[in-house]
Amino acid sequence: MKPHLIHHVRVFLEVAKTGSFTAAANALEMPKSSTSRSITALERELGIKLINRTTRTLVLTEEGQRYFEQCNRGMNEIAMATQLAQTAPSRPNGPLRIAAPIDFTVRLTADKVREFLDRYPDVTLDLHFTPKWMDPLAERYDVTVRMGELPDSSLVIRRLGDLPRRLYASPDYLARFGHPRIPQDLTKHQCVLRSERGSDQIERRWTLRASRRSVEVEVRGRAAANNVGFIRNLAVAGNGIAVMADVFAIPEVEAGRLVPVLCDWSATSLPVYAVTTSQLLPAKTRALLDFLSDLLAPLRR
Numbered sequence: 001m002k003p004h005l006i007h008h009v010r011v012f013l014e015v016a017k018t019g020s021f022t023a024a025a026n027a028l029e030m031p032k033s034s035t036s037r038s039i040t041a042l043e044r045e046l047g048i049k050l051i052n053r054t055t056r057t058l059v060l061t062e063e064g065q066r067y068f069e070q071c072n073r074g075m076n077e078i079a080m081a082t083q084l085a086q087t088a089p090s091r092p093n094g095p096l097r098i099a100a101p102i103d104f105t106v107r108l109t110a111d112k113v114r115e116f117l118d119r120y121p122d123v124t125l126d127l128h129f130t131p132k133w134m135d136p137l138a139e140r141y142d143v144t145v146r147m148g149e150l151p152d153s154s155l156v157i158r159r160l161g162d163l164p165r166r167l168y169a170s171p172d173y174l175a176r177f178g179h180p181r182i183p184q185d186l187t188k189h190q191c192v193l194r195s196e197r198g199s200d201q202i203e204r205r206w207t208l209r210a211s212r213r214s215v216e217v218e219v220r221g222r223a224a225a226n227n228v229g230f231i232r233n234l235a236v237a238g239n240g241i242a243v244m245a246d247v248f249a250i251p252e253v254e255a256g257r258l259v260p261v262l263c264d265w266s267a268t269s270l271p272v273y274a275v276t277t278s279q280l281l282p283a284k285t286r287a288l289l290d291f292l293s294d295l296l297a298p299l300r301r
Helices: 003-018 021-028 032-046 062-087 102-106 110-119 171-177 183-188 228-236 246-254 283-299
Strands: 051-053 058-060 094-100 123-129 143-147 156-169 190-195 205-210 213-218 220-225 241-245 259-261 266-276
Touching: 003 021, 003 032, 003 062, 021 032, 058 062, 094 102, 094 283, 102 123, 102 143, 102 228, 102 246, 110 123, 110 283, 123 283, 143 283, 156 246, 156 283, 171 259, 183 205, 183 213, 190 228, 190 241, 220 228, 228 241, 228 246, 241 246, 241 266, 246 259, 266 283
Parallel strands: 094 123, 094 143, 190 220
Antiparallel strands: 051 058, 143 266, 156 241, 156 259, 156 266, 205 213, 205 266
């Protein structure tokens, strides 16, 4: 990239962040007229309109917003690479802001949080548990944990592990409606369905595997939920047969509130991902990802 373009991009990013030529000029310690000329020159070089200007406001165009996100990500990569180069090797330190689904607390318990903090005394954790998908770039999280398939994204993804899933139902439901003997029997039963977070998609086809065999069954049910814990509760209450991760079901099985169904068959495992904004991660984030991966290790097949 030409040196003058790098300067124009820096000006554009500052204008976009502050929403003002004057504020950008002050931050960059340059005349206001120079910031305006830089934006005009950059738009001419790119052949697109980046900012719609009025007497009172500056608004990024659609192309400008896209260009801002890409350039800002690139600048963040450079800043992170510089920081890593300056501090390496270093101990994990500093604050970590994490978003995770409420269901993840079945593994990330308070005791595990203490274990992590004891191991890394210079790190602090700010944990946000929410049923919503949180974009780490937009919401400024260091790490976002996601259970289930991910939406298409330009963010950086690391697969932490997989949660084995099987079929379970309450003793009461099975006493009333009987035990399915083969996967195809599920079509005659009520099933507790899983809906995808943030969409109207409901998982109505279950893929089941036994040894080297695999079958796909279309199931039906009157109750669906997007929360693993509530799916478990629906099954315990006798609403039908549910597919759920063993880690959520086993305590209920031990208490006699759930019973495994079609024990020779397993469902598609539930993937668990960590999403970050960059591949260049500081020591504190790398330490957390390794710790979370180790948390899931005992659950792998």
